[in-house]
Amino acid sequence: MSFIALLGPIIGLALGFDAVNSERAGGTLNRLVSQPIYRDSIIIGKFLAGTAVIAAIIYTMGIAIGAVGVIVAGVKPSGEEVWRILVFLTFTVVYVAFWLALSIWFSVVCRHAATSALASIALWVFFAIFMSLVSSIIANAVYPVGDDYHAMINSYNNYTLNLSLNRISPYYLYSEAVSTIMNPTVRSVNIVTMDQLVGAVSGYLSLGQSLLLVWPHLTGLAALMLIAFGGSYIGFMRQEVRAN
């Protein structure tokens, strides 16, 4: 799962990084916009086509791997397990579609395909690797936990801030959400105090409850995706068409 969180974006980036600027450089964009079609349909078409490809890849791969698992292990999955997998795949589609939208945005803004590819890869590496470093540095600066005294007062706030900052990153958001979906023993995504655990019966969460836990994550991811797409849409609509 963390493997998909880390490498899934590659699919999105590869599909989107030269969506607009290669057409611009190749002189086909000029030809395209002079046809009697709305300009929105070009950018929307690019996004939807990419998303469709992503969905096809992810669902077929997910289902195929699941089938192989069933054959090899010989364990029949229950209905709820199948649903969990489908929800997980849907999360993955939204997550990769976010990266697609982001790379399309870069392809609108940057003149060269290479620039937009590098920019989107840089962002991807930042979110996947450095975001956790940055957020822990900020959290430690705001709520220092250097000595016992500070650790006692600040550790709760420190952890919460660290978590909130991490959740800006779609990478973290996705990882947290899918590990909750795929693992019914995960009962909370936030910090839980001993008080809250008193009297709790340990058991599995139902799919509905797991979903409820990560619903904000899904909306957050979808919102990020829409923001990225909105950015590329507005950028494209406002941009001059001329090639040079």
Place this chain on the structure above:
Amino acid sequence: MKETYQNACADSPEGVYETTDGGAGMSENNRNVIEIAHLTKQYGDKRAVDDLNLSIRKGEVFGLLGPNGAGKTTTILMLLGLTEPTAGTALIEGLDCARHPLEVKSIVGYLPDNVGFYPDMTGRQNLRFTGQLNGLSGQELEDRIDALLERVGMSEAADRRAGTYSKGMRQRLGIADVLIKDPEIIIMDEPTLGIDPEGMRELLNLIRELSVEDGRTILISSHQLHQIQKVCDRVGIFVEGRLIASGTLSELEEQMLRDGSYLLEVNVHPCDDKLLGMLSRQEGIEKIQKEGNTLMITSKQDIRGQLTKFLGEKEYTILHLHQRGGDLDEIYRRYFEKAGQSDERNSYEEKKKHGWRHRGKDASQGADRA
């Protein structure tokens, strides 16, 4: 800045604004299909197109001539509704280009400069895609594609990948691509750029054919005069966002002669300094320039008779005598010179426009050489 340009315009009488009066009382095949009124486009503090007035009649081939960066492409983009004008309107068949871009685009075919095709699709597939975007399909589309490929002489290469095409082939496929939607009006942006002479000849024949046989209206933008001269009914000379002259070639020529300066190209033997000295004392001669063995003589009136007599008396042999003017090249050079001069004067006052001046000058020099 503005003032001097207006002067430049005033120097070239009538012609310039002869355009706006057209509309009423014109017969069907003589009506204006493109009407541009006070069209202006501002980019930052640069005016790419400045108060452009122009109308183009049905079935006409209009050449929009000007150096690079004169605002030709911007004008075309505004005509297609791809760029919003800062002020003014452009109407095509009575439709406002900025308000109804889709309707306009369905009757206007646009051949961009440096037209491109999807390299991993064949020429035929590229055409099919454009046809589908224009709502065509099925047998009708296939028939039209075949007919057009035949017409532009691309039938053999049609099933090769477009990535393997040469520049000339791309251009021809581009024309087929434009014709797919059977447009009433065709706009070509620098169609002659980077094409070999043979391809050029074919292209010009094709343009003629499109105009004469099909009755389409064609607007060509270019900075290459000679090619355009052969096919255009009317030309407009466009410098730094302003249309400084427009009309048929003979109208432009007339305008120029009225400006009252003649340029004579003379080649004599022997061509020595003594001759130069004598000539410069002659009455009526304003300026003599020596370019290799050729003397360029500027004068206020026609001095050919006077000059031949004079040279004959002094026992010089005239090898070549040619009154310049009349060809577009000369007209073009003249107008550029005018624009260039007013520019130079301005550059002292306005340092900001420095870049422009060079561009204007380079272009006029380019025209000189051409």
